[in-house]
Amino acid sequence: MKNLVLAFVYTALVTGANTVAAAGADILSLRDGDMKKLIVHETPIATSDAAFDLEDDGGKGSLADYRGKYVLLNFWATWCAPCRKEMPQLEALQKEFGGDMFEVLTIATGRNSPEGITRFFAEAGIDSLPRHQDPKQALASQMGVFGLPITVIMDPEGREVARLRGDADWSSESAKAIIKALVQPDS
Numbered sequence: 547m548k549n550l551v552l553a554f555v556y557t558a559l560v561t562g563a564n565t566v567a568a569a570g571a572d573i574l575s576l577r578d579g580d581m582k583k584l585i586v587h588e589t590p591i592a593t594s595d596a597a598f599d600l601e602d603d604g605g606k607g608s609l610a611d612y613r614g615k616y617v618l619l620n621f622w623a624t625w626c627a628p629c630r631k632e633m634p635q636l637e638a639l640q641k642e643f644g645g646d647m648f649e650v651l652t653i654a655t656g657r658n659s660p661e662g663i664t665r666f667f668a669e670a671g672i673d674s675l676p677r678h679q680d681p682k683q684a685l686a687s688q689m690g691v692f693g694l695p696i697t698v699i700m701d702p703e704g705r706e707v708a709r710l711r712g713d714a715d716w717s718s719e720s721a722k723a724i725i726k727a728l729v730q731p732d733s
Contacts, residue, residue: 580714590705594688628713635716
């Protein structure tokens, strides 16, 4: 019985590793334009368990809450012009691909007033992205975010599989192809 359990665990680990490796290879071949800045990790990296503030209700959340799907995690700020520029593009990605297998998660890091975030989202027509905050930069610091924007792609196990520093054209065909390769690998 013990050998059967070990065989099952080993098979699950190998299958999961192969899935991530295959996705990484697909992502590499799909990078074009701004997406060439996307660094794809050979081995997934553990993410932080630091809490962040959930929008509106004052509760706390963590990245563990998003396990089970691919997550495009965007660290941004209201005062960051490139962050503001790419937010409508991230909104469009969420509307096109968001669901059981994928979600765009936005976290305003540092000094951002909830009112300022709400006002910016209203002005930009952002209605499907969260207004979560990391006011003391605990999550950002533990994730190695030193400059904005930073976008991290996490796998369903909650591990970082890719990272893009700076802004990018998230409405590009390359960006959409990368997300599609992750969430619809057989397409």
